[in-house]
Amino acid sequence: MYEVFVNESPLILTNKRPEKSNGHLFSLDGDSIMKAINSLAKGKLEKAYMYHPDEEKMLDIFMHKIPLVVAGGGFVTNKKGKVLFIFRNGKWDLPKGKVDKGESIEEAALREVEEETGVNGLKIDKFLRTTYHIFKRNGEFWLKQTHWFAMSTKFEGKLVAEKAEGIKRVKWKGPKKAKKALENSYANIRILFEDWPTS
Incomplete structure (x- = not known):
C-alpha cells in the first residue's frame, strides 16, 4: 500500500479492494488517475483508492x-x-529538494x-522512508517522490534561511515546539515524526 497526498488528502494505492470505498475506488489507468487527483485537488473527495x-x-x-520529480530530504x-x-509557504516543513543530474x-x-538552512557538518545516520505527494506546476500535475534520511550534526552556528527558495525561517525545535509546528505542517512531514523517540 502507498499513500500519495493531493493537498492533504490521501490517494491510496492498494492491492486489496477496500470494503468501504463509498464509490471512491478508481482503476489504475491514465484517465482514472487524473480523475481521482482532480477530485481530491478540488476537495470533492477526502480520500480515494486506486486498485491494482x-x-x-x-x-x-x-x-x-x-x-515524476525525485527529491532528497533531511530529518x-x-x-x-x-x-x-524550515518555514515556507506559511507552513513548517523539513529541508528537501530535487536531485540534480x-x-x-x-x-x-x-x-x-545545507543550502536551505546553512547547517553543515551533516552526517546521514540512516534512510527513513519515502513519501509521495502531488503538486501542480504550469497547470500540470506532478508527482514528487521524496527520500528522507535521518541526519545528525554538531553544528552550532547561525541558521541561514535560503530566501531564494521562499524560506522565511529556520529553527531547531525540541519535542514540545515540534509538536506545535506539526499542527501547521503537511501530512507527509507528520508521518516522519511517528517514530521519533522523544515525541
Missing part, C-alpha cells in the same frame, strides 16, 4: 502516468536532540539541507 492486484507493479504504473537532529525545521539521492539530501 499486483503491489509490486502498481507504483511503477502510477509513476509512468504522471511526470536533522543536533546534539540536544532538536529537529531542524549526476547526483545521488543522498548527495542531494545533504546539499539541499
